[in-house]
Structures are given as C-alpha cells and as structure tokens.
Amino acid sequence: MERNMQDLGGKTAFVTGGASGIGLGIAKALLGQGMNVVIADIRDDHLDSARAELDGGDKVLPIRLDVTDREAFAAAADKAEETFGKIHILVNNAGVAVVGPTEMATFADWDWVMGVNVGGTVNGIVTMLPRLLSHGEGGHIVCTASMSALVPVGGTTIYSSTKAAVTSMMECMRPELEARGVICSAFCPGAVQSNIADAGKTRPAELAETGYAEADKRRQDGGNFFHLYQTKEEVGERVLRGILDDELYILTHSEFLEGVRERGEATTLAVQDHLPENPEYKETFAMLFRNPAITEEIARQKRLKAERG
Template sequence: MQNLPGKTAFVTGGASGIGLGIAKALKKAGMNVVIADIRQDHLDGAVAELGTDAVLALRLDVTDRAAFAAAADAAEARFGRLHLLVNNAGVAVVGPVDLASFGDWDWTMSVNLGGVINGIVTILPRILSHRDGGHIVNTASMSGLMPHPGAVIYTTSKAAVIGLSESMRGELEPRGVIVSAFCPGAVQSNIAESGKTRPPEYADTGYAETDRRRQQGGDWLHLFMTKEEVGERVREGIENDELYILTHHEFYDGVKDRAEAMVAAVPEREENPEYKAMFAMLFRNPIHAQERDRQTLKKGKNAEP
C-alpha cells in the first residue's frame, strides 16, 4: 500500500476533525476518497473544502450494518475497488465510572468498537477479493495506551481497538493487508459535540452534570494538533506500513513507564519447557519486534548527520 495514487480510501467519521484531515492528506496523495459521516452538515462542509473531484460523500451511521454495506456498494460503484479502510468514527463520554449508565457504556462501545467491527466485516472481504493488497487503519487513542481516571468507558473502547488491530496485523499481513492502530493525542476535532448524535435509546446518562462542567472548562484547542497535521501523520504511517501510528512525543515517558511496569510484573519463576514449546505462538508476537526495528530504522534515517 505504499503506492497510494489512483487507489480508493473509505474514511468513516470523515467529514470533520481527524477524519477530514486524513481525507485531505489522502486526496493530496492522489487517492480517491470516500468520506462517510453521520452528520449531513459536516458532509456539506467537507465537500465545500475538498471539492467533488475524486471525492464521494455519504451519510452513514457506522452502527447500522445494512447502511454500511450500502455505502460500500456505492463507493465501489463510483470508484471500483476499495484499498484503504480508515475506521475513524468515534464518540466520547468522560466522568467517574460510578456515575456511568448502561446508556453511556452501550453507546460508546457501539460506535467506537462496534463501528470498527462493522467496517472490518463489511469491507475487509472486498479488499481481500481483488488481491491488490490493502490497508486498514483503526483509530484508537493514546487513552487506549495510557489509561487515566475519568475516561474508563472511552479507554475501554480504544484499548479494545488497539488489541484488535494487533491481532489482525499478523493474520492479514501475509495476505497483503496491513493493519495499523492509530493512537492520536489531542487534536482539534468535533468529538466534544458527539452527544448531538446520541441515539434516543441511549439517552439515559450519568454524565449530564459532568458534561456541563466540561463544556464550561475553557477552550484549549490552541494547544491541540491541527487536522492537517494529523492527516499527514496518518498518510506517513500508511506509506511506512507502521503498526502504531502515534502523534505526540509528550507521551514518551508515560508509554515507557507502562512498558517497564509490565516487564517488572513478569514473575521470576522456572519455566515449563514443554508448555513453552507447545504454545510458543502465545508467548511472543513477531509484529512487535518488527515494529521496533521498523521505527528504529526510520528514526535512524531521519537523524541529523
């Protein structure tokens, strides 16, 4: 998938924020781009920004499986084969876990994890069928790598997406499909407005007061990465076949601490050689060493002479 020109990308949540930034970068790289989004006003704005040449805008609720299939059909009717799926649509609820309702849990998981699953089940077979190769980018979050209090539901959904992506990577890469877990830090987006698309069946929330206070907490967007910056970072990650596409160096110490905590937690006890030999595939996944080597080589090439 290093050669993007002329190929087709399908981007969910693609009409604003991170998704629109990715769509802009992919179009600039020469791809046909399908932007699928639940909000028509965002789709209208995205088309005004991107134009209609090599762009197809589709209204889509990623939790609606029949609608997802219909959108994929429409994309193929317009552009032919699909090569890149960006499962980007997402929502967020934050607040103390003891205040969370079933509606808070079910809505977040249905979009952030269920939407990714629906994208995979709908579009992966189409990518595999044409044998041109392809790529799937699943938008997680640094919250999935660096869990913190107050975001239990969101973190759960995003950590699941990371694990899903890692498991898929080793299974699909031999078949010509690369999988990446995209874990951005703070980006200028509309995720704070996701409550406007919350379905009535999930209306019950324990976070009404928390949300009100958060909305009054000030505007920090000037500290966040722009959609254009993050879009170019994702394009780079796709072209480099990266397993983890990260955006912010500020997380370095936290990621290192977490990894070291896991290593330190491995018990010092004698191994069972028969058990280790029988289930060797469980104890080490080669994708991690491969990604370490890929990133080391990349950073070495970019180092100052």
C-alpha cells in the first residue's frame, strides 16, 4: 500500500475538539500545509470563532460533533467525505478532565471522562480506520494523550488513566497498521493554552453528579498560569513535525525528561532478571516480549536528535 503522508497538500484531515486549544492549533498547522481540514467540535461558539480564525475558506469544514455519539460520528465522517473526498489524517483530540483525590470521584466523574477521552477515541478509530485503509493512499492517526500518561501523578487518577489507555492504543496499533499504510502516533503534551479546564460546560446532565466541585473551585482560585503554558500554535507545529517524521511518540515539554527517565528506570529495575528464562516460553510467545514499533522509535528519535544537532 502506498503511504505518502509527507506530502499533505490536497489531502484531508479530520480533527475532533478542533475548534479551540490544541485541536485548533493542529488544524491551523495542517491547513498551512495545504490540507483540507474538518474541525469537529461540540461547541457551536467555538466552531464559529475557529472558522474565522482559520480563514481557510472552502478548505475548512466545521461540524458540530459530540464524540460520544457514534451515529453522529459516522454522519460527520460521511459529510467530510462528501465535501472533500478521502480522509487521510484523523486527529482524535477531543478531551475533558477532572482532577482531585480519587476517593472524591463519583461514578459520574469516571463515566464522563472515560466516555469522552477513551470512548470518543474508540469511536474515532472504529469509524475512521476502515475509511483510511480503504482508499490505499496511506493515512495517519494521531491521538492526543498527555504527559500524564507517561508521568502520572497523584490527584489525576481518572484523567491519567484515560490518557494511558489512548497511548497504549497507539503503541498497539502502530506495528499492526504501519505495513498497511497507516501510521499511528500518541501525542503527549504538557500544559497547553487550551479550554480543557472549561470542559465541564458541556458535561451531560445525566453525568453532572461530581465529587470534585470543591476541588475544582480550589483549582480555579489557584491563579492563572497560562503564561507558563505552550501556545496552540507551538503544539500544532509540533504535531505537524511528528506527522511528517512518522513519530510514534510526539512529545513537547523538556521539563518532563527526568520523570520519563525515572519511570523507565523503575520499570526496568522491577523486571525479575535474576530468574532463569524459559527458552520454550520465550520462543513460543516471542511476539509478546518486544514491540518492534518501539524498537524502531528508538532508532528514529536518535536519528532526529542527530539531525537537529
């Protein structure tokens, strides 16, 4: 199967949560490469402002979409194909968050965040992957996870769990789909100037019962740190570079280096390497012990770092 996703001009990208924050930054970067861009978002006001900011004319298609609605997702994909033809890039970016002590979480807190962050990603994959595979021109799936997937910390149990799941999806799908022309990437940013803190405004009424009301109030009263966060344009360009370079992990902030390294060291040291290996077990289930996509990513990142000097 042909895969030429380094030449993006004239191809089509479908970006969920695409009307603000990270999604809008990604849409802007892809539009700048000559792509047609579908911005799918649950908020009409954000869709209106995003269309004006992108100023892409008939190369931008805004669609109102709740990513937890499977029928609506399929209808949005149909509309995108009717407008632009084949879809080549799917960016599963829509996400929500709650943070606070785990014992304060209600079932509604879990169901809402899991439904959007994991369920919405699943809906995107099930809806779009067959379409990406069918046209034979190659494709790319980027799922917005978080550095919380790689450096999880206390007080973020629900959010970090969803982002770890999304990262694992990409790690598993990558070796399965790359030979068929579809590249999969986990985008794990640190703090970005986005509207995720206001996601509660679109929380369904049936999932409104939260144990985090007081924790959320304290967070909002804790000050505005936007000046410390990367801009949507910075992360949009980072994702674009990750797509062009076929990166499995698209990371942003250097401040996480020590935490990522420590996690890798801790898991490495926990391996029971003092026990003798069972050669028959190792040979029979060889496919379980290494992910070739991760091995290839090590070589890729070493090459990219060398090229950047």
